[in-house]
Amino acid sequence: MYRSLLFAAASILTFSGAASAKEESTDTCYELRTYYASEGKLEALHARFRNDTLRLFAKHHMKSIGYWVPIDNKEQKLVYLLSFPDRETRDKAWDAFHADQEWIDAKAKSEENGVLIDHLTDQFLTPTDFSTVTYKPADKPHTFELRTYTATEGNLPNLLTRFRDHTVSIFTRCGMEHFHYFTPMKGEPGADQTLVYFLAHASPEARNASWQKFGSDPEWVKALKESEANAGGSLTVPNGVKSELLTPTDYSPVQ
DSSP states (O other), X not given: OHHHHHHHHHHHHHHTTTTTEEOSOTTOEEEEEEEEEOTTOHHHHHHHIIIIIHHHHHHTTOEEEEEEEESSOTTOEEXXXXXXXXXXXXXXXXXXXXXXXXXXXXXXXXXXXXXXXXXXXXXXXXXXXXOEEOOOOOSSOOEEEEEEEEXXXXXXXXXXHHIIIXXXXXXXXXXXXXXXXXXXXXXXXXXXXXXXEEEEESSHHHHHHHHHHHHXXXXXXXXXXXXXXXXXXXXXXXXXXXXXEEEEOTTOSOO
8 A cells, every 4th residue: 555655646746747758958967876785784775765865865856766676686786766957966966965964864873783785886877869758657566677788889879870760669669668768978987888778668578578579570670780781780799788677666756
């Protein structure tokens, strides 16, 4: 019941009228953070986010987009996405958050029996010119897919062109819902060779069926062949396509 009520409220607040929305600005700074919980501390980390962190993020105008854990969470990870109008606003918001006495107290109380986070990674991302959101709330949580592509040298523009002209529309035809497309911000690691995006599926089984359909789609087969012929080879490095299936946490605005 708690999850259902929270899901309904968050969906209304966050995505009312926003389905099939284009990104507001390419200046928007998205921050993709991955926390690796200390041993045995993942549930305590969830409790801190549920009870304190999200509220304090909102207080400091840090927009929560989504919170997930891998379906196969062997590394005890929490993955989440925030957005800010720009990088400078992001930096100021985090400074204010860390200086907030409510946060200082909540962090201290939650760590009375040990720190909750072993280590973390983050990426600063900007939306592509074709980024879109067609995700729509459903009766049960979606299976989200986080995909990261590493392009061969000089071929990120060609990869983005293939997505813009073909891949995104074929995804739609194959029943996949879009949930943002990004490249790293200028000056960030991988900025000239990385594409990061999310898809939403009804279930892992639906995801597999959609990808099978995609792989045999005539437009995709032709676009793949032509784009690689024009580039003189693959647009991605060997093993350069990474996929991770995620499930939303009970406090995530998207489900």
